[in-house]
Amino acid sequence: MRKPFIAGNWKMNKTVSEGAELAKALISLVEDVNDVEIVVCPPAVDLYLVKMVLEGTNIGLGAQNMHWEDSGAFTGEISPVMLKELCQYVIIGHSERRQYFAETDETVNKKVKAAFAHELIPIICVGESLEERESGQTEKVCERQVLAALDGLTEEQVARAIIAYEPIWAIGTGRSATSSDANETIGFIRNVVRNKFGDSADKMRILYGGSVKPNNISEYMKEPEIDGALVGGASLDAESFAAIVKFE
Numbered sequence: 001m002r003k004p005f006i007a008g009n010w011k012m013n014k015t016v017s018e019g020a021e022l023a024k025a026l027i028s029l030v031e032d033v034n035d036v037e038i039v040v041c042p043p044a045v046d047l048y049l050v051k052m053v054l055e056g057t058n059i060g061l062g063a064q065n066m067h068w069e070d071s072g073a074f075t076g077e078i079s080p081v082m083l084k085e086l087c088q089y090v091i092i093g094h095s096e097r098r099q100y101f102a103e104t105d106e107t108v109n110k111k112v113k114a115a116f117a118h119e120l121i122p123i124i125c126v127g128e129s130l131e132e133r134e135s136g137q138t139e140k141v142c143e144r145q146v147l148a149a150l151d152g153l154t155e156e157q158v159a160r161a162i163i164a165y166e167p168i169w170a171i172g173t174g175r176s177a178t179s180s181d182a183n184e185t186i187g188f189i190r191n192v193v194r195n196k197f198g199d200s201a202d203k204m205r206i207l208y209g210g211s212v213k214p215n216n217i218s219e220y221m222k223e224p225e226i227d228g229a230l231v232g233g234a235s236l237d238a239e240s241f242a243a244i245v246k247f248e
């Protein structure tokens with residue numbers, strides 16, 4: 001049985017003080033939730049204070065990106081060794097990073113391996129653009145991204161990795177994928193993983209992301225293949241993220 005996993009990706013929002021306030025507000029709203037794994041992913045500069053605020057609560061912490069090297073002359077970058085002291089998860093290969101910051105399947109794979117080397121759990125993002133969807137390439141694109149990201153991992157690592165299927169056309173647009181479409185693509189992704197890594201595919205959690213809101217989360221969570229959500233905009237408000245985490 002896969003435990004549902006719901007993470008908030010704050011993207012480039014919330015200063016250190018705003019991030020601490022949001023985390024504080026969230027604690028009491030979700031303290032009675034124990035059947036869902038809850039994670040927030042603030043900007044890197046917020047991580048230290050948010051970690052302090054969340055200590056001893058049921059809310060986990062993740063980063064939004066990292067470099068694959070442990071240390072060195074990489075101005076502006078943050079390493080897995082640094083993140084290890086702050087959080088348990090790291091989002092890798094978000095479509096915004098692929099689109100604006102030249103992230104490739106190859107760098108995603110290096111980062112995923114580096115995450116496991118330092119006991120961080122990667123939340124690996126995959127998903128097709130509108131153009132790719134309209135030309136019938138959704139499965140081909142997802143298969144390529146998933147196989148590249150997981151290349152060289154052990155079955156045990158794959159079982160612990162998390163994938164977020166986020167169709168690019170559904171991110172921040174209010175145009176979410178239907179729950180049955182998302183379920184179908186996530187089922188396809190799980191089959192791709194099963195063909196290469198066997199039963200670990202049934203242990204791996206695969207999330208949906210893209211315009212998830214309090215009023216549509218339950219539709220996704222009813223689907224058998226969807227194990228949770230990666231939430232952008234609606235995670236920036238404590239009440240709305242708590243409502244998503246407490247979906248009925």
Ligand SMILES: O=C(CO)COP(=O)(O)O
Nearest residue numbers: 009171172210211232233
């Ligand atoms: O990109 C996302 C999460 O990583 C989704 O963002 P929105 O929920 O704002 O569409």
